[in-house]
Amino acid sequence: MKSLYRDEDAAAFVDRFASAGQDVALRVYTSQLIGRDPDLVMHGGGNTSVKGEFKNILGEAVPAIFVKGSGWNLDSIEPPGLPGLDLTYLKKLRELPELSDEEMVNQLRTHMFDASGPNPSVETLLHAFLPHKFIDHSHADAILAITNRPDGEALVRDIYGDKVGIVRYVMPGFELAKVCAEVYEQNPNVIGLVLLKHGLFSFGETAKESYERHVELVSMAESWLRSELSKGRRLKPSFDAPDEPEALVAELAPLLRGLLAEATGEPDAPYRRMVLEWRATDEILNFVNSHELASLALTGPLTPDHVIRTKAMPLVLFAPEFDDIAEQLAHAVTAYRRAYDVYFSSMSYQKGVERVRLDDFPRVVLVPGVGLLAWGASKKDARIAADIYEHTIRVKTLVHATGEYEALPESDLFDVEYWPLEQAKLGKTKPKPLAGQVAVVTGAAGAIGSAVAESLIMAGAHVVLSDVNAERLEETCTELGAKHGKDSRRGVVCDVTDERSVRALFDEVVRQYGGVDIVVPNAGIAHSRPLDELEVDDWQRVMDVNLKGYFLVMREGARLLKQQATGGHIIVVGSKNVMAPGAEFGAYSASKAAVHQLAKVTALELAKDGIRVNVLAPDAVFGNEKNPSGLWQEVGPDRAKAHGIDYKQLEEHYRNRNLLHARITGRHVGNAVVFFATNQTPTTGATLPVDGGIAAAFPR
Numbered sequence: 001m002k003s004l005y006r007d008e009d010a011a012a013f014v015d016r017f018a019s020a021g022q023d024v025a026l027r028v029y030t031s032q033l034i035g036r037d038p039d040l041v042m043h044g045g046g047n048t049s050v051k052g053e054f055k056n057i058l059g060e061a062v063p064a065i066f067v068k069g070s071g072w073n074l075d076s077i078e079p080p081g082l083p084g085l086d087l088t089y090l091k092k093l094r095e096l097p098e099l100s101d102e103e104m105v106n107q108l109r110t111h112m113f114d115a116s117g118p119n120p121s122v123e124t125l126l127h128a129f130l131p132h133k134f135i136d137h138s139h140a141d142a143i144l145a146i147t148n149r150p151d152g153e154a155l156v157r158d159i160y161g162d163k164v165g166i167v168r169y170v171m172p173g174f175e176l177a178k179v180c181a182e183v184y185e186q187n188p189n190v191i192g193l194v195l196l197k198h199g200l201f202s203f204g205e206t207a208k209e210s211y212e213r214h215v216e217l218v219s220m221a222e223s224w225l226r227s228e229l230s231k232g233r234r235l236k237p238s239f240d241a242p243d244e245p246e247a248l249v250a251e252l253a254p255l256l257r258g259l260l261a262e263a264t265g266e267p268d269a270p271y272r273r274m275v276l277e278w279r280a281t282d283e284i285l286n287f288v289n290s291h292e293l294a295s296l297a298l299t300g301p302l303t304p305d306h307v308i309r310t311k312a313m314p315l316v317l318f319a320p321e322f323d324d325i326a327e328q329l330a331h332a333v334t335a336y337r338r339a340y341d342v343y344f345s346s347m348s349y350q351k352g353v354e355r356v357r358l359d360d361f362p363r364v365v366l367v368p369g370v371g372l373l374a375w376g377a378s379k380k381d382a383r384i385a386a387d388i389y390e391h392t393i394r395v396k397t398l399v400h401a402t403g404e405y406e407a408l409p410e411s412d413l414f415d416v417e418y419w420p421l422e423q424a425k426l427g428k429t430k431p432k433p434l435a436g437q438v439a440v441v442t443g444a445a446g447a448i449g450s451a452v453a454e455s456l457i458m459a460g461a462h463v464v465l466s467d468v469n470a471e472r473l474e475e476t477c478t479e480l481g482a483k484h485g486k487d488s489r490r491g492v493v494c495d496v497t498d499e500r501s502v503r504a505l506f507d508e509v510v511r512q513y514g515g516v517d518i519v520v521p522n523a524g525i526a527h528s529r530p531l532d533e534l535e536v537d538d539w540q541r542v543m544d545v546n547l548k549g550y551f552l553v554m555r556e557g558a559r560l561l562k563q564q565a566t567g568g569h570i571i572v573v574g575s576k577n578v579m580a581p582g583a584e585f586g587a588y589s590a591s592k593a594a595v596h597q598l599a600k601v602t603a604l605e606l607a608k609d610g611i612r613v614n615v616l617a618p619d620a621v622f623g624n625e626k627n628p629s630g631l632w633q634e635v636g637p638d639r640a641k642a643h644g645i646d647y648k649q650l651e652e653h654y655r656n657r658n659l660l661h662a663r664i665t666g667r668h669v670g671n672a673v674v675f676f677a678t679n680q681t682p683t684t685g686a687t688l689p690v691d692g693g694i695a696a697a698f699p700r
C-alpha cells in the first residue's frame, strides 16, 4: 500500500477544523486516510489517538488524550468523534493490579472533559500507556495474514526484525494495555507493535510519521505475501454448479430465510426474520467451489471482533444437491444450531460464567455454486457481515497459498462474543415493528404506491418498489433513499401483466433481500366510458392490469411466502367502488370486484399457512402536486363529466361526499397497510375502507 498523505489535504483539514486545534485536525485527517482503506479497517474497526493539552474552564492547560469514540467510523470521523480525557489520571491507572471492563469504562467516562461525548474506545488505556503523541491502530488484512498461522510470531520476527514489538494475543482491555506498554518498554526504538491475531499499532511524533509508519509496516507484510504467492498453492476446484448462481440463489434463499427465522412464541409477532446480502464474485465462487472449502471455512475468524458480526463459524452446505435442497438445508441449519448449543454450554461451563445466550443462527452461509449468503437483522447488518467475510475469504486464500491458517481457540472467541460490554447493550433498543421484514409494492411510483412504500419503510421494513414506468420509479427510489437510507429500498421495473416479468420481479426481491413477507398488489389503471361505448381493447387493458396483474403478483408472492413457511401478508389495494360503484366506470369496477373476490378466496386457501389476506378500499386518492395520481389525471376529466361538474371541482366533490369530509391521501392507505402488516388484530379476508366514511360503501 502507498501513503496517501498530501500536504495540501492536511492543510485543508487544519483550516476546516481550526477550532479543534492543529493536532486534532491532523489526527482527523490521517484517521480518515486509514478508515477509507477497507484492507486496513472496516465498519467501526480500528482506532487512533493524539496527545496534547486541554484548556479547562479555569483556564488551566491539562495534559489530555483525544481518542476515537465508539459509534464513529474512522473513514468519516470528525473532532467530536475524538473525546478528550485526563491523561495524567489515566496513566496512573497502570499501577492497579487489575481493572474490570465495567470499571474501566466507568473510569474513562468519569475522566472525560465533555460529559456528553461518546464512550472512548475500549483500547483507550493502551493508547494512554504508550508515550507517543500520535498512535494509529488497524486490523490490516496483511497483518492478519502473517499472524494467523502456527508460526506467526517467528514470521513477524523474520519480516520486521527489531522494527516492531510482538504482543501475544490478549483480549482488548486493561490487561492488553499493560502488556503492550511492557513490550514497548523492552525496546523503545520500535516504530510499532504487531498484536498476534489482532492487528497493528504504529506511533510517531507527528500525524504523518505515525500514519506513514503504519503504511510502511503493512507494505512490508504485503510484499512478503506477494513474493511467497508466486510459488504458492492454489485452491483446487471441486464443484461444478448445475446452473448460474443468480438462478440457484433465487431457488435456495427463501427456503434458507424461512429456516433462519427465529420463532418468538408471540402469536402477534411470531418470527424474528433476517435479510440477505448475497455475493458471488469470482474470488468467492473460487473459494466455495474449492476442494479446500471445509478445511478453510471451518476455522475461526481473522480476529475475534468479527464474531459479533459473523459468529465464530459460517454454515457450510457441502456438495449441495439442488433437486433436493430443502431437506439438505433443514438438516444443515439444525446441525449448526446444535453445534452452537454445544459451544455455548461447554464454554459457559468451562468459564463458570453466566451469560445471556445469543441466538444460534448463522450469519454467513457458504454454498458451492451459489456463493456467500450473509444475513443480518437489517440489510446494513447483512452487508457488514458480507464485507467482513469477503475479506476473510481473501485472507484465508492468501494464507493457504503461503502457509497454514490458524485461528484463535474457541475460548478466546467466546470471550469476545459474550463480552459483558457487548452484552450490556443487548435489548436496549426496541426494533421497529417491521424490522427484518421485506415488502413488495407494485405500482410503487404512483401516488398510493409510493406512500405505501414509505409507510412500510418507516415501520422498519425493507421495500422493493416495482413499477412499469422506469423513470418515475427511479425518481421515487432516489427520493426515498435520500430520506430513509440506501438499504431501505430497491426499485425493480416490472410489467404486472407479463407472467415472466412478475416472476423476474420476485426473483430479484429474493436476490436483494432473501425473500418476502408483505405483498402489496397496487398497480392499476382506470378507464371511464358508458357500457355501450366501451371498446373491447380498453376493457381488456383494464382487466389485464387490474385483474391478471393482481392475480400474478398474488400468486408469485404466495408461492414465495409458502416456501419460507413463516406466514406473511398479502394486502390488496382494492377500491371503495366495489361496494358503491359509479356510472360509466364498468371495466374498472368489474376488475376491482373480481380482485376483492379473488382476495377472499386466497384468504381461505392461505390461512393454514399462517398467511393473511386483506383488502383495502380507498376512495379517490388524488395524490399531491409533486406526485399526482396518474389514474386520476387520466380518468378525472371523464369522471367530472359523469358527475356533471368541472374537473377542478372533482377533488372537493369527493371530499364532500364522505361523512368525515376527509381528504384521502396515499399515506392513509399506507397506514392501513402497516396496520395489517403488523398483526394488530387477528384478521384475514377482511375489507377495510379508507374513504372518510361512505354509507353506501359500508362493507357487509
Ligand SMILES: [Zn+2]
Binding pocket: 046, 123, 137, 138, 139, 198, 199
Ligand atoms: Zn483492535
